[in-house]
Structures are given as C-alpha cells and as structure tokens.
Amino acid sequence: MPRTSFHSSEFIRCLADLEIADVADPGNAFAEKLGGWIHFADAITLSAVHKDSIASRPQAQTGMQHDRQAAACAAELDRIRALLVNAVTASCSPRPGRTHIKLPTPVQELPLDLATAYPPYRRFYEAHQRDMELGVQPLRVNVREALAKASPELRKLAELDATLEKILRERESKLLAKVPVLLKKHFESLFKEHQQKLAVTEQADNPAGWTRTGGWLAHFCNDMQMLLLAEIELRLQPTMGLIEAFRQDTQ
Template sequence: MRDYSMTQTPSHSAGVPQHKLLQLLAQSGAPLADGPLPCCGERLGRLFGLSNTLTLDSAIAFRTRQSGMNQGPAIERVTQELANTRRALIRKISSYGSEVEPTESVDFEPYLNAWLTLQRRVVAASRQLRDKTRKVMKDHNQNLARLAELDSAFDQAMAGYSSQSFAHIPKVLEQRFQALFPALSQTQQTPSEASQETGCAPGDRLHRYCEEAQNLLLAELDVRLEPVLGLLEACHNEVTNSP
C-alpha cells in the first residue's frame, strides 16, 4: 500500500467524526446542521437530476476503445505533482495577510480580495490535478477508464452544490472580521480608538483573523484535493494488482 502521508493531513485519519473544515467553520460561528445528516445515498439523490442520472448510467456502461498501456510512470508524476502543488499552495496560504498594505484603518475588503485570490488558485490547481489524473486513468485500462468516467459524472452533478457551499466561507470570514473589529465595523473608528475601547491591540486581533482565515483555506485545500487522492490511490492499487 502506497504511503500518502506527504499529501494528507491528520484530519483525514479514520474515525474522525467531523471534517476539519466543518470544525473550523463551527468555531468561527457558522451555523451547522443540527443532528445527524441523512445517509450518503439520500443526500446524493437530492443532487442528481434526470440528466445527471443518464450521464451516470453512461459512465457505468462505459467501455474504452483504446487497448490501454501501463501508465505507472505517469501516475507517479501526477502523484509527485500533487505533493509539490500542495506544498507550494501551503506556503502561499501561510503568508496570507502579508500582501495587504497596512493603513490607518482596518478594512475588510483588501483581506477578502487577497483571500479570494488564494481560493481561486486552490480551485484551479485542484481542478487541473483532477483532470490530469482522469486522463492517465483513461489511458491505463478499462477499469480505471470507467472509474474516471464515473468521477467526471459525479463531479458534474455536484459542481453547483460544491460552489454554493464553498461560497459561504467568505461570508463566515466577514462575520468573523466584524466580530473581532466591532467598533471599526460600526463606527469606522481608527485602530487606536478601537483598541482603547476593547483593551486589545488591533494588531493582535488582525493576526488572529489572518491565522483563522489561513486555517480555513488550508482545510478547504484538503477537501478539494480529496477526490484526487482517492483517484490516485485507485490508480496505485490497480497498477500494483495488475499482472
């Protein structure tokens, strides 16, 4: 079994009842569903319309016309690219906030724009890696080619829901920013005036906000890379078990 520790985090270990991203959102004040969620099949059924069901049926019945060839080296390259990309994104996310020019007043918009820029990089990188992995799978053999088609069908069916869900994170960040800087949000006071009222230096609160925003984006990065990790693990299992 291949070691994926270089691309996974402890939050993905078996037995963890809630994903780290959900935990961080809850800590930031985001409302979460009360009680247990419906079973996976029921939740997926709500997302699949008639066209998605037809696409899924076609994916299940998919048969590649290519004879296929060993893509082991290509799979290794994508695996290494995943690790390199993740490390590079973590470095960028860890420097979040440093690119914002300091001003006399603390304004949320520059920090939101910087965060959204990083989020778009995360989305683009995860999408590119997922597409590359599917391409390698389709060229390997029938089993992986069908799995790639199934992943594409699920990806298309869940695209709207996923975008809508991740779009709530910036709203949570804005609420968190306003909670940390209530005087600035309501009266547009300067940081020194707000510090006199709260007894806490605005620089400390800004550092805390940036750290929380970084953690949310790091957790989102792991969520977006999970499909790629799953596909690559299937690839390595297929290559290992192939005669």
C-alpha cells in the same frame, strides 16, 4: 471513488470551530441532500456510467510504466498542494515573501467601520480560491487522463469521476463561494470581543496592537489561514481518491 463529504471534512470542522456555519449531525441527510442536487436526467447519465463500470472486466496493466505513471500523478499532486499551501502561508505572514496575493493593510482608524474594513479580506480569500481552482482543476483532469490509459477499470472510474464532477461542480462552487462571506461574521465577532475586553478593563483602544500577537486581527488572520489550508485539502480530495485507486491498481 469516494466523493467529497463536506460534513466529514476538516474544512467543515474549521467552519464549526469558528462558529460561522451551523453543522448538524448529517446522518442520512447529506445523502438525501446530495440526491436532491442531481437532476433526474443527470442521475440517468451517472447510472449508465456506473453500470458500465461494474460490467467492465478489470484488466489492470502491470509493469514499470504503469507504476511510473501512478508515481508521477502523486508527485504532481504533492507539487500543486505545496504551491497552494506555500502561497497561503506566505501571503498570511506578517512579512510576506514573493507572492502575488498580499494580506490587506489593516485599517487603523477609530472608530472602525466594519462595513469597509472587511471587504479587502473577502477579496483576499477569493483570490486564493481562484488560485486553488486554477491549480486543482487541471490536475484532476490530467489524473483522469492518466487513469484512462492505465486499464479498462480505471478508465471507467475516470469517466465516472468526470460525470460526477460535471453534475456537482456548480453547486460545490456556489457553496465554497459563500465561505469568504461567512467569514465576515467571524471578523465582526472578534472585533466585538476585543471591544468588550477594553470596556471591562477600561483601557483605550490601540489599533497598532491589533495585528500583534494576541491581537484580535492577528487572531482573525490566523483563523483565515487555517480555513484556507483546509479548503485546499477539501478541493484535492477527489483527485487524491483517483490517485489512491491508481496506486491500488498497480499492486
């Protein structure tokens, strides 16, 4: 099953577009970096699982039950994705609906203290990340359990995914935890651009207009929503790969 590639994802492209992360052409560097993440003992474990997978004889089960299980996994993925996407879009709306995560009330004081103005948005992003973890992780485990019951070949794939997740999860979590910290750079950059425009046009600042269409804070919130939605897809990629293998096994 293909692993998540940070460099090839929409998520990384979003980070690059927002100019809050340097994304060099990875070439073989990403594979080398990935290899550096895996401890020698972990590599032995992963190699053993992989060899067992190759040695196993595929005995794919067919029939309506197999197809229903694959369809059920796909439907559950769609449900979790919809819940997470709707939570993000609702919370980022100027008039949010029923959602437990609320967009911070903007500080409308001059001069704006960036040191205190941004942290509420960082906590907002982190709250959505916790929701993603609570939704995506159980889904991935459930899909692996379904694969393990489907066929010997898919059982080995599920074991390989579980082993790889165990090895890389901590590092991936640390990388994703940096995103709301990196967003501060974008927050500050947009505000500085806003100030520069005011200086050029010799206009007085109006905090009430920050969240209106075209305002710098509205721009930031739109970008933050875009990044959150891209992160949802990034986190779902391993599970999507498992489900795709399940579907192919039914053919």
